Amino acid sequence: MTRKKVKLAFITNDSARKATFKKRKKGLMKKVSELSTLCGIDACAIVYSPYDPQPEIWPSPLGVQRVLAQFKRMPEMEQCKKMVNQESFLRQRIVKAKEQLKKQQKDNREKEVTQIMFQSLTGHGLQNLNMIDLNDLGWLVDHNLKEIHNRQEALKERAVSQVARAEADRMVQSTVNVTPEKAPTAFDATVENMQRQQWFMELMNSNEQMNFGGDDMMLPFGDNNPNSSWSNSFFPWDK
Amino acid sequence: MARKSKGRQKVEMAKMAKESNLQVTFSKRRAGLFKKASELCTLCGAEIAIIVFSPGKKAFSFGHPCVESIMDRFLTRNPSQNHSTTAPLVEAHRNASVRELNVQLTTVLSQLEAEKKRGEVLNQMRKASQTQCWWEAPIDTLGLQQIEQLRVSLEELKKNAAKQVDKLLMEASNPPSFFGTSTSIGGVVPFNAKATGLNASMMPPAGYNPAYGRGFF
Numbered sequence: 001m002t003r004k005k006v007k008l009a010f011i012t013n014d015s016a017r018k019a020t021f022k023k024r025k026k027g028l029m030k031k032v033s034e035l036s037t038l039c040g041i042d043a044c045a046i047v048y049s050p051y052d053p054q055p056e057i058w059p060s061p062l063g064v065q066r067v068l069a070q071f072k073r074m075p076e077m078e079q080c081k082k083m084v085n086q087e088s089f090l091r092q093r094i095v096k097a098k099e100q101l102k103k104q105q106k107d108n109r110e111k112e113v114t115q116i117m118f119q120s121l122t123g124h125g126l127q128n129l130n131m132i133d134l135n136d137l138g139w140l141v142d143h144n145l146k147e148i149h150n151r152q153e154a155l156k157e158r159a160v161s162q163v164a165r166a167e168a169d170r171m172v173q174s175t176v177n178v179t180p181e182k183a184p185t186a187f188d189a190t191v192e193n194m195q196r197q198q199w200f201m202e203l204m205n206s207n208e209q210m211n212f213g214g215d216d217m218m219l220p221f222g223d224n225n226p227n228s229s230w231s232n233s234f235f236p237w238d239k
Numbered sequence: 240m241a242r243k244s245k246g247r248q249k250v251e252m253a254k255m256a257k258e259s260n261l262q263v264t265f266s267k268r269r270a271g272l273f274k275k276a277s278e279l280c281t282l283c284g285a286e287i288a289i290i291v292f293s294p295g296k297k298a299f300s301f302g303h304p305c306v307e308s309i310m311d312r313f314l315t316r317n318p319s320q321n322h323s324t325t326a327p328l329v330e331a332h333r334n335a336s337v338r339e340l341n342v343q344l345t346t347v348l349s350q351l352e353a354e355k356k357r358g359e360v361l362n363q364m365r366k367a368s369q370t371q372c373w374w375e376a377p378i379d380t381l382g383l384q385q386i387e388q389l390r391v392s393l394e395e396l397k398k399n400a401a402k403q404v405d406k407l408l409m410e411a412s413n414p415p416s417f418f419g420t421s422t423s424i425g426g427v428v429p430f431n432a433k434a435t436g437l438n439a440s441m442m443p444p445a446g447y448n449p450a451y452g453r454g455f456f
Contacts, residue, residue, distance in 0.1 A: 006282070007345075008278065008281055008282070008341045008344070008345050009281065009282075009338070009341065010281065010282065010283075010284060011282050011283060017282070017283050017284075018283075020282055020283055021279070021282075021283040021285065024275065024278070024279045024282070024283070025279065025285070027275065028272070028275050028276060028279060031268070031271065031272050031275060032272060032289065032291075034252065034268070035265070035268045035269065035272055035291060036291075037252050037253065037254065038250065038252070038253075038254065038255050038261070038264055038265075038268070039254070039255065039261050039264060039265045039268075039294060040254040040255075040261075040294070041265065041291060041292050041293065041294060042291075042292045043289070043290065043291040043292065044289070044290050045276075045287070045288070045289045046287065046288045046289075046309055046310075046313050047279070047285055047286075047287050048285060048286040048287070048309070048312070049283065049284075049285050049286075050284060050285075055312075055313060057313075064313070065314075067290055067292075068290070068310055068313070068314065070292070071290050071298055071300070071310075072310075074298055078297075078298060079298060079300070081297070081298075082297060082298060082299040082300065083298075083299075083300045083301075083302070083306055084273070084300070084301050084302075085301070085302055085303055085304065085305050085306070086277055086280055086281070086303045086304075086333075086337045086340075087333065087336060087337055087340060089273060089277055089301060090277065090337065090340035090341065090343075090344055091340065093274075093344055094340065094343055094344050094347060097344065097347040097348055097351055098347055100351055101347060101350055101351045101354060104351060104354040104355055104358060105354055107358060108354055108357050108358050108361060111358065111361040111362070111365065112361065114365070115361065115364065115365065117396070118368065118372065118374070118375050120396055120399075120400075121374065121392050121393075121396060122372070126399060126400060126403040127403070129403065130407075131404065131407055134400050134403055134404050134407070135404075137396075137400055138397065138400050138401070138404075141393050141396055141397045141400065142397070144378070144389075144393055145390065145393050145394070145397070147378050148378055148386055148389060148390045148393070149390075151378050151379065151381075151386060152383075152386060152387075152390075155383060
């Protein structure tokens with residue numbers, strides 16, 4: 001197998017064309033056979049070449065006749081529904097390829113704008129961006145802010161529900177000592193207290209997270225960047 | 240690096256056991272088979288017909304020049320076919336459009352390949368920078384304080400971007416080169432006047448055109 005990309009056009013060199021025909025015809029027959037076996041279905045192939053008035057066929061003359069008869073027995077509409085020729089087949093492939101291309105371009109654009117966003121955060125100026133870039137950047141920033149908001153809400157909820165559950169258990173145990181009117185306020189105050197403690201604990205935990213991998217991994221903000229107008233104030237590294 | 244799939248594996252040549260796999264295999268292999276047949280026609284000038292029945296008994300067929308003519312040619316065993324006067328012309332026309340379609344397809348496929356490569360490059364770059372910049376990691380993995388820091392920075396970036404948009408809009412309506420030119424005898428400098436008029440209306444409220452739909456989404 002050559003593994004060289006072959007141009008999709010008629011091979012003008014006679015000997016090359018004949019050699020290619022022989023190889024590919026053999027491969028085609030193999031593929032039909034495999035399809036039939038693997039999926040347990042009926043199939044046939046008929047190949048006419050300029051080299052032989054007799055066609056090359058699969059599976060056998062009788063097998064081909066049987067499949068053709070089966071095909072012809074179907075109503076014409078059923079025959080034509082999934083019938084293609086070179087032209088229609090190529091058109092279908094073009095449509096599919098164009099769809100894939102569009103999707104890939106969209107994904108790439110998203111990656112590109114994400115990169116722009118992160119670069120902008122570290123001090124690269126926005127002067128080089130055109131309106132389209134700025135618009136897309138704005139969209140992405142908003143999208144990320146939304147995600148951050150959701151994440152923050154989720155974390156708060158988790159903290160509150162954990163605290164509430166713990167307090168509820170404690171309340172159940174000490175109901176004899178508390179009057180009904182006082183109970184709600186005591187409960188709220190405790191929740192608030194516990195909330196604060198919880199958040200403080202998370203802060204401590206995340207502080208540890210920030211130093212993963214050692215200090216040498218952190219970008220030296222303000223050292224190399226002439227445009228680091230915001231980075232110093234928003235990424236205050238205490239070294 | 241973990242592999243996403245096992246890659247090409249040898250398949251046993253027997254009817255597939257799982258019904259779901261069988262259907263998928265049929266779809267993929269049928270498409271591949273037709274593609275190979277189409278290529279054989281283009282490359283070597285062969286005339287082919289292939290008929291396959293799906294597991295659901297539907298008939299899929301490929302034919303060049305067309306399924307019926309190949310079927311008839313085979314069944315009648317007549318070596319001499321379509322010898323009407325119009326046939327060569329029709330065939331030439333058909334071959335021309337096929338050639339054109341092949342060119343079109345090749346173009347789109349190479350564009351697709353280029354974009355895929357670009358995607359790979361972008362992925363690599365992102366991966367590399369993620370090892371150095373914690374804020375580039377997925378938001379789900381960040382701690383509370385990190386998220387808050389990121390949020391503040393993003394809000395600032397949003398403001399700066401809006402300012403930049405305003406700046407660009409102003410520059411577009413006030414090209415500096417036109418300032419000071421007087422082109423009319425009446426003393427009114429048309430560009431300046433226009434500029435001031437535009438200036439007033441060009442001051443959008445904080446923020447920019449929320450029609451992000453024009454962007455990549």
